[in-house]
Amino acid sequence: MxxxxxxxxxxxxxxxxxxxxxxxxxxxxxxxxxxxxxxxxxxxxxxxxxxxxxxxxxxxxxxxxxxxxxxxxxxxxxxxxxxxxxxxxxxxxxxxxxxxxxxxxxxxxxxxxxxxxxxxxxxxxxxxxxxxxxxxxxxxxxxxxxxxxxxxxxxxxxxxxxxxxxxxxxxxxxxxxxxxxxxxxxxxxxxxxxxxxxxxxxxxxxxxxxxxxxxxxxxxxxxxxxxxxxxxxxxxxxxxxxxxxxxxxxxxxxxxxxxxxxxxxxxxxxxxxxxxxxTADRFYKRDGLDLIATVPINIAQATLGSRISVKTLDEKKVAIRIPAGTSAGKRFKITGQGIEKDGKKGDLLVEVTITVPETLTEAQEKAMREFAEAGGMKF
Missing domain, CATH: 1.10.287.110 (DnaJ domain)
Structure with a gap:
């Protein structure tokens, strides 16, 4: 054969x-x-x-x-x-x-x-x-x-x-x-x-x-x-x-x-x-039925607190509050906005990252130095 x-x-x-x-x-x-x-x-x-x-x-x-x-x-x-x-x-x-x-x-x-x-x-x-x-x-x-x-x-x-x-x-x-x-x-x-x-x-x-x-x-x-x-x-x-x-x-x-x-x-x-x-998505990742969305915030937002909006899978915008003193990697849960399967539905987990500006204006650099020196830092 x-x-x-x-x-x-x-x-x-x-x-x-x-x-x-x-x-x-x-x-x-x-x-x-x-x-x-x-x-x-x-x-x-x-x-x-x-x-x-x-x-x-x-x-x-x-x-x-x-x-x-x-x-x-x-x-x-x-x-x-x-x-x-x-x-x-x-x-x-x-x-x-x-x-x-x-x-x-x-x-x-x-x-x-x-x-x-x-x-x-x-x-x-x-x-x-x-x-x-x-x-x-x-x-x-x-x-x-x-x-x-x-x-x-x-x-x-x-x-x-x-x-x-x-x-x-x-x-x-x-x-x-x-x-x-x-x-x-x-x-x-x-x-x-x-x-x-x-x-x-x-x-x-x-x-x-x-x-x-x-x-x-x-x-x-x-x-x-x-x-x-x-x-x-x-x-x-x-x-x-x-x-x-x-x-x-x-x-x-x-x-x-x-x-x-x-x-x-x-x-x-x-x-x-x-x-x-x-295929992979540029914004969402999946963990079981939960969705994980990584959202960047700046130093000021993380330090002083802020409000940001996040899009859900159905393209709706949901506002969440970022409390003062938030650190990188902190997650905030939006209940019921994950993946639905077999009658169950997961959550949307918003994970924040803190971005650092590559350049500063003269006024921004002065303000940053004053902020650091007030905390006891020396340059």
């Missing part, structure tokens, strides 16, 4: 990496290879897709266990220590005959089923695996897409909507998914005898996988479609509006049902999974 992807290599982690290490590495790579950040790199979108596919499997404990089990059994050729054997088109080809003690097939593990190990083949072999399942099981659910989206701090705090450009696989409009050029004929695939799958033998196990020649369709065109190059689908861009709930934080996810890749043969569309990355 030379076309298989090693998801550990895709993410650049070892097979013993912890869930936190996998998540951290995924976020780093997703940010580095995001198409929006690499608009001049035509390969960025494909790399981003591979990273998302790998995290979709390795980031899910159940899928990762299934993947590791298959990897140890040598189902992916050079990806494990067992080595690989030549695929055979003979059904049930393996080291032991079906029915004998010790013989088994990966069909026992639901290789072709939706939600079973077949999903791993779909990720590792792309459209070929999907086509193989389509032929064997009928309608196939579309691919789910995971994408990271930057959300402005204030939108995340109060809620709102952000536009997102996504790329999905759609059925080719020219060949309607069969991979044939207009006027070309479809002939039974000689490699798999029109079955769409071939058997792969590994020790005392065997697995049916999509035929690499016909991509699991069971037939090959006399001339390939020039639009999709015979794959049967094309990559298209789509713009959607994502609703951001109030109080959203970095790492929060939103799943949009049916907004992912189009299903094949009448199957349901996949989902779009959005992971938020909240």
């Amino acid at each position: 030379a076309n298989a992807k090693d998801f550990y290599q895709v993410l650049g982690v070892s097979s013993t990496a912890t869930a936190d290490e996998i998540k951290k590495q995924y976020r780093r790579l997703a940010k580095q290879h995001h198409p929006d950040a690499n608009q001049n790199d035509p390969k960025a979108a494909e790399r981003f897709k591979e990273i998302s596919e790998a995290h979709n499997v390795l980031g899910d404990p159940d899928k990762r266990k299934e993947y590791d089990d298959m990897r140890r059994m040598g189902a992916f050729g050079g990806m494990s220590g067992f080595g690989g054997t030549r695929p055979s088109s003979r059904p049930g080809a393996s080291g032991a005959r079906p029915g004998q003690p010790g013989a088994g097939t990966f069909n026992d593990f639901d290789v072709g089923g939706i939600g079973g190990l077949g999903d791993l083949f779909s990720s590792m072999f792309g459209g070929a695996a999907g086509a193989g399942r389509q032929r064997a099981r009928g309608p196939e659910r579309g691919q789910s897409i995971e994408q990271m989206v930057e959300v402005p701090f204030r939108v995340a705090a109060v809620g709102g909507k952000v536009p997102v450009d996504i790329e999905v696989n759609e059925e080719c409009a020219t060949c309607h998914g069969n991979g044939a050029a207009p006027g070309a004929q479809l002939r039974p695939c000689s490699e798999c005898s029109g079955r769409g799958v071939i058997s792969f033998g590994q020790g005392s196990f065997a697995v049916n996988r999509p035929c690499p020649v016909c991509a699991g369709r069971g037939s090959v065109p006399t001339a390939r479609c020039s639009t999709c190059r015979g794959t049967g689908d094309t990559r298209v861009s789509r713009k959607v509006l994502i609703a951001v709930p109030s109080g959203a934080e970095t790492g929060a996810k939103v799943r949009l049902r049916g907004q992912g890749g189009k299903g094949a043969a009448g199957g349901q569309a996949g989902d779009l999974v959005i992971t938020f990355t909240v």
